[in-house]
Amino acid sequence: KAGVTQTPRYLIKTRGQQVTLSCSPISGHRSVSWYQQTPGQGLQFLFEYFSETQRNKGNFPGRFSGRQFSNSRSEMNVSTLELGDSALYLCASSTGGPGDTQYFGPGTRLTVL
């Protein structure tokens, strides 16, 4: 079974631009979660989607948004990019139960110049 895939793997943007990252979950998984990983803050939860509905959200500004499609694929968008948004953005998928194991993709490395 194929793992979680994320595109693109690397991205360079400038301040003020917006960016859209994509995640395809493991086949059969209906939950997709997004995390931001930085050296200073570690791994931080952004949001989680199940059946196209956001069930939980972390403490990030409104510039960070996401959505999920009917095929469980998910996208996250960051608008008005800031230098501090440079990070590894990780997507994880699970079957969707509250204590189900989350499996991670390789991440998208975003650099904001």
Added chain:
Amino acid sequence: GESVGLHLPTLSVQEGDNSIINCAYSNSASDYFIWYKQESGKGPQFIIDIRSNMDKRQGQRVTVLLNKTVKHLSLQIAATQPGDSAVYFCAENLSDYKLSFGAGTTVTVRA
């Protein structure tokens, strides 16, 4: 999770020795705990998990111990190999669909 007390940000271990990685979690209501391994340039990889109704769980070369009294989690790796060099994270789950991660421990295996 968060890392206080027994947590070490780095661990150097001789190949063939056993490794013990510690983690202190933050929420006594957490009911599910996971250890992940992250190699350079990759996403976190699931190693082993444990529910709050257990205090020990074993996998292949790995054992997780949970002490709910002091909110402490540990990962033991037997016969550490060069391929075990990575950053190890503990994560806790409150059955609210999100994981809270500890700061991570970088394990370096010496030949």
